[in-house]
Amino acid sequence: MSTGISIEHIGAPAGSDRGGPAQPLLTVNKLVKHFDLKKSFVETLVGGGKVVRAVDGVDFKIMKGETLGVVGESGCGKSTTARLLMHLIDPSAGEIVFNGETVGSPQLSLREYRRQVQMVFQDSYSSLNPRLTIQDSIAFGPQVHGVPKQEAVTRARSLLSRVGLEPRRFAGRYPHELSGGQRQRVNIARALACEPRLVILDEAVSALDKSVEAQVLNLLMDLKEEFGLTYLFISHDLHVVRYISDRVMVMYLGKVAETGPAEALFQEPHHPYTRALLSSMPSMDPDHRTEQAALAGDPPNPIDPPSGCRFHTRCPLAEAVCSQRVPILENRNQRETACLIHEPGSGHSLAGTAIHAS
């Protein structure tokens, strides 16, 4: 890249990148978020305030420079995880370790962490302040971190040109004067303005047309390389996730079902849910149309999730034990699967046998 200077050279304080490339950029341990359903005085008296178990003990790592794709059905907690990572909401439990430091510890203040982690939202319109010009929107972040106004504006303009919007034409515009694709580019520029190391993209391309989606995906790939970024890429479009991700994490009802390298996972899904999800992708072959839906019904309610393995209610391979035992997410050659079939001695009849061989 001719113009890009790797962020390590200039970004975070020197020597902060500890542990070398093997050390994950971000480690999430037992992250939990329960939302209280509106509780009132009376309900407290009567008892039975319910909670939404939006994220219920999630563990994962993001390596430096990789793209971690996150897939899963609506309501499985993808966005909540992202918002937890951004510290937009406080976790009910669990910790987030960034670059070897626990977030919120004296070594890594929340403020400093926030500079290094940025987010792009799905709704390109509502993520821009309608009363600010896009240049001001982009320049806001750096200014918060002490960059003088003039300089922040200069940076905003160079970023605009970098994401393919000619600053001269676009810098002074308001969000409603841009198309969806253009707005999403602005959002990306805004996220990059603070020179983050990790960018969380929550359905960042889902609202875009296919032709525009391709443009934005290309841009994301370029920027990643140019600035040495790490992405957490959330999407329900499996094709896109497969295309962009190095590793993929599959979530189901607030839990991680499976993690693994993208190609391997798509080629050979371990978890029955992953398999079902992948086979729900429409085929692009008119001669081999899908004949039967892999799963029936909608995902259960996170207010009252099923016991044991959360997937057992819809799983074609479920046995009695699945409703009693909570599967453990275990790492076996880069693949992590939370399924009793993959857990030797779990009590499941298929436990230990390679599922794809059956």
Place this chain on the structure above:
Amino acid sequence: MIFYLLRRIVYTIPIMIGVAFFCFLLVHISPGDPLVSILPPDASIELQQQLMKLYGFDRPWYEQFAHWFWRALHGDLGTSIASGRSVSTEVMRAVGNTLMLSCMATLIGFLFGSLFGFVAGYFRDSWVDRVASALSVLGVSVPHYWLGMVLVIIFSSQLMWLPATGAGPGGSGEWAWDWAHVQFMVLPAITMSVIPMGIIARTVRALVADILAQEFVVGLRAKGLTDLGIFLHVVKNAAPTALAVMGLQLGYLLGGSILIETVFSWPGTGFLLNSAIFQRDMPLLQGTILVLATFFVVLNLMVDVLQTTLDPRIQRS
């Protein structure tokens, strides 16, 4: 549902206490001596103090509040300084009359308001809409007490079609729902209905336009419903909100009738308030306002509950 109701009621309690305290404060923020009005010009200081004591004005305010509130809870709002009658009987009698008038006015306002609103919302941006909208803006813009005076001049003094003042030939005590009595209500009710009419018309117009812009209306059309069928759907969708607005308007009329009742000598709470203010009859002022505010709070509660019941979209827990 029952939880919702309970919660709503429990939530009302602190508000009611606050309201009561506010009413109580009214006496204390008012300058001048509440006894002035009944004291003869040359009452001796001794007589003044004697009456002070009699009415309990010599004790510290918190004691007075506790006392007053406790008694208010038992329905005893004290004694009117001016008339010597119990405030609660005075107010209750007046509330009945005001309620009657306000309900009538709300009804008129609701009928015409929703008529204008529906027409305007249905034929949005046509001349019908403009006329109906103009009428509703008129409704919220006209000083209604003035309108009342104009109506009296025209219909009572000049044409002698309708009586000008009072609540029936034999007073409100002998009220009956026949023309001999109802004619007394016509002018004040029409005057009073002007504001709710305007507000309901505006609300309904926005509601209808909003509903008509929703996708489901296309859905209804797509399944072959005629305009009449769609109209029924619009009505059912608009009803909870429109009724809620109507309920709130009734509340506003209950509390806002003072000017109209003064103009028409209608023996309601507004009339009572007016004389309470001008005679500086603080217990009466306090009591009337407390009762009206209570009505308003309860009405709000009812509207809320009603709306929740009527509108399946509102989640009930």
Place this chain on the structure above:
Amino acid sequence: MNMTSTVAGIAPVPAAAEPVERSPGFWSGVVRKLMRDPVALGAGAVLLTLILMAIFAHQLVPSDPYATSMLKRLKPIGFEGFPLGSDELGRDMLSRLMLGTRLSLFMGITPVLIAFVIGSGVGILPGYAGGLVNTLIMRTIDILYAFPSVLLAIALSGALGAGIGNALLSLTIVFIPQIARVAESVTTQVRGRDYVEAARASGASPFTIVRVHVLGNVLGPIFVFATSLIAVSMILASGLSFLGLGVRPPEPEWGLMLNTLRTAIYTQPWVAALPGVMIFITSISFNLLSDSLRSAMDVKS
């Protein structure tokens, strides 16, 4: 923080000094839309005239608004020397109506203005803070909100006694909870928008977020609401004067004029109706302008 050095690194393309095309801002868009709206223009012109009249009343009045004449009392409209007739003390109605603009507009606008400032603050704070702060402040406001507005205004002025100051105070107290409620709900909405989230995510302090991202987006809707209250305030204020709780004679104020001319309605109905007409015109203009403003500020339209 050594971020500053990196700027050039991203792309040293345009210099900050280079001119950019500036889109017209939101407010100029609103103004443009209003200028195209005949109703808004009409209402605006009426209000502008009234405001100018209020400011320059003393210069403009054709005769002394206080000069009484027992012989020339209650003259009809068009009577010599009295273009709009004379009142019960033989004062020139035209002059009094013109000077009355002052107090009437003042009584209508001031409470809303003060309530706008206070109410916005009182509403935005809990709206943005949420949680316990919200509960505490909003529940307190609910208490005032539990009174119908006319009742509250009359109760307060009734208790405080007559006079401009007390009437203004009462009306302000009436409007604060209403504005605060709107402010709170708008702020709560805005707080949930992604751009506020994004600002929080970039580590900005609540104060900065409110200043940059919240205020600009909530003041508009609150303002629109406040303008719609002016009409209400006009009518309420004149109502208070009508009851003898507001402005004191001999100051001209429309509500009060309406009151003192009440009994003249049999002799000079048209003259007696004039203050009512003025109140009506002003209030309808504010209502119409507020409606236009609302639709002009609606991004969808």
Place this chain on the structure above:
Amino acid sequence: QEKVLRIGMTAADIPRTLGQPDQGFEGNRFTGIPMYDSLTQWDLSKADAPSVLIPGLATSWKVDAADKTKWIFKLRPGVKFHDGSAFNADAVVWNVQKVLDKTAKQFDASQVGVTASRMPTLRSARKIDDLTVELTASEPDAFLPINLTNLFMASPAHWEAKFKAVPASVTDTAARSKQAWIAFAADASGTGPFKMVAFAPRERLEVAKNTEYWDPKRTPTIDKVVMLPLPEANARTAALLSGQVDWIEAPAPDAMDQIKSRGFKIYSNPQPHIWPWQLSFAEGSPWLDKRVRQAANLCINRSELKAFLGGMMGEAKGIVSPDHPWWGNPKFDIKFDPKTATKMMVEAGHTADKPLKVKVQVSASGSGQMQPLPMNEYIQESLKQCNFDVELDVLEWNTLFTNWRKGAKDPSANGANAINVSAAAMDPFFAMVRFVSTKTFPPVSNNWGYFGNDEFDALIATARTSFDDKERDAALAKLHARIVEEAPFIFVAHDVGPRAMSAKVKNVVQPKSWFIDIATMKMD
């Protein structure tokens, strides 16, 4: 065909019906005199002479020659209350106790306020025989018989019945008494020409003729009288014009023409009432100079003011009018003479270039205040020609009324050196004494301006101790003459109590009084 007379009163509420009405003299007018009688009462049968004191339930009275604080009243025999019980000395004692004896069962604090101050010296009553009572005053006081027009005789037997009917659950005597009075008010019993038949608080009172009335001259022919409180002048006018009532008090002045043109009759007659500016004699007051006071009195064109009020005003030449027994031919003749007035002002050192600044507190409205604002604005204009520069300090009525008791030296006066509160002038104390006695300086009574000296105190003392009616009137006349001469007021107007009635109402006599006798009226 039942003859029903419907009256629109100015009061906001029905005056109390239990015998001691509130709402000022309108109360006495409508729920006092028609339903009750007092020991002494006013002669309301003449329109052309001042109404004077005549026997009522007492046929005669005289002061005890030995102890001038004691009075002997002979009662009228054969009088019956509406409930059938007899009126006698016990009833008088009972009625005196109801307001003066805190230990009496029937004592009612709420009636004290409006009663006690109108008979400030009365202390107690004692029965001598069935038709004789002895009343005791705190000091020798010749005004007592006049004061007694304010004590109406309610039926003790009827009250006792009400007292008994109070539910037994109420044990406290005071509470029972209170409830008994409430019950009594809803179903009252007096000796008057009308009996109460129906009552809706704040709405209407109906009374029917008492065919057994003791005075055949005043036994009513009208079957029923309905009274409606209509405080709003326009509402009253509208009610009259739309045929809802036959008679309204104080019609809207500007509607007079309309009312007349529709065939209604307007009645008016000057009342014992004075609408003045009461002047301050506190230190530094501009009014300390008598020339200034007299000049101001000469500077007002009262007939023009009267015309402005549609004729509904009496031109004041003093507190009472020249045909009144208390007139006394003062040497200072109050009239409109701006030339003399200006001359006096110039003499006093106030030229047109250097007008005398005065400030007066007035109200915007108020009971019996006529039309304070327009009238004061008119005076303000008038006084300008005589080198006065008047500032009006407009207050709310109640505030003004409170200030009146606080006096000119109180901060509430706000620098004002005159106050405009109108007053009833029926009784010598209210008409004159309270304004000119050194004993009535604020806050004791209404001598707001601190006017008074030994001469006036002596004149008052003489009048108070002249127990013969003639002598007393002569003494009061002397006092009045001196008041006019010293001019501690600007005497402006007497209210004329305008009322409009349908032509159907006949035999209407509007006396020179606050009151009017409904009993003698007739209807078509």
Place this chain on the structure above:
Amino acid sequence: MNTDTQTDRTPIVSVRDLRVTFTGGKKPVKAVNGVDLSVARGETVALIGESGSGKSVTLRSLLRLHPARRTRIEGRIDVAGVDVLAMNNRTLADYRGRIASMIFQEPLLALDPVYTVGAQIVESIRRHERISPADARKRALELFERVRIPSPERRLDAYPHEMSGGMRQRAMIALALACRPQVLLADEPTTALDATVQIQILLLLRELQRELGLGIIFVTHDMGAAVEVADRFAVMYAGRIVEEGPTREVIRNPRHPYTLALMQARADGAMEKGARLASIPGAPPDLANLPAGCAFAERCTFVQPACLQTQPDAVELGGSHRARCLRTDATAHVMTRAATHAPRPLTETA
């Protein structure tokens, strides 16, 4: 009905040179500019295109759902042999929902929120047939079973917001089928749904179409979904159908540069991981201000000067495959990855 007289090859829907112009705004918006489309009985046609290309407008024109006062519709629309544009209000209302009915993208918005779904279905049935409420309800229940809603009896009395997304869409389909229509118009019925639910709905539609012999027009963004259900593809761009043909043909051998570009822009069409995706430069044209020539010319890689001059006519490519392009020769040999290298996820063990 006249079913017997018609063979299966006569189209049940036939649209000729449809032009829809919205005249409400400042400038007239030409949302549809000469669409020709026919659908045979028992055939599913997928209408594909970018946002704003006029798919929904075309679809809604078939029911004449556009506000009459602000819309100009030209051309000819025949459904089941009846001229839709000639209908009066009464016959139009009878036709809607009876002969052709519609399902929407967001059933939550397309169903009346204050009526239970059961009531809405009953209402629809009773609008078109004389039938007792009880019988109508029975029909509704059958329909619910037909679209496989679990515990259908209970769901009939549910309000739309009380159902999950997939369930709502099924209810919507049940509503559309209530009066046994011959044509079903589906406007992106699965876009708002999750992948696992989407496939269920697609399969359901396919099954219903087969069993009821419906003609379906299926509007979508998503090629994959279209492939699952459609017999034929029609690709729209700027208010015109630029390419039309059997699914297999269009997918395997797209001949319009726009279709080609769409195929290449797909993430699953990428040659390899990390390779740049082929994106279409520029943006769709302003419908209020259409260019004189081919609307796609500006963004087309095969553009020639001639393309800017005239609107190209349809070029027959054999086997009812047509494209409106002057350069079908140039596109003939560009093979897309999509057809050959479509990554197949694991199929069920069969």
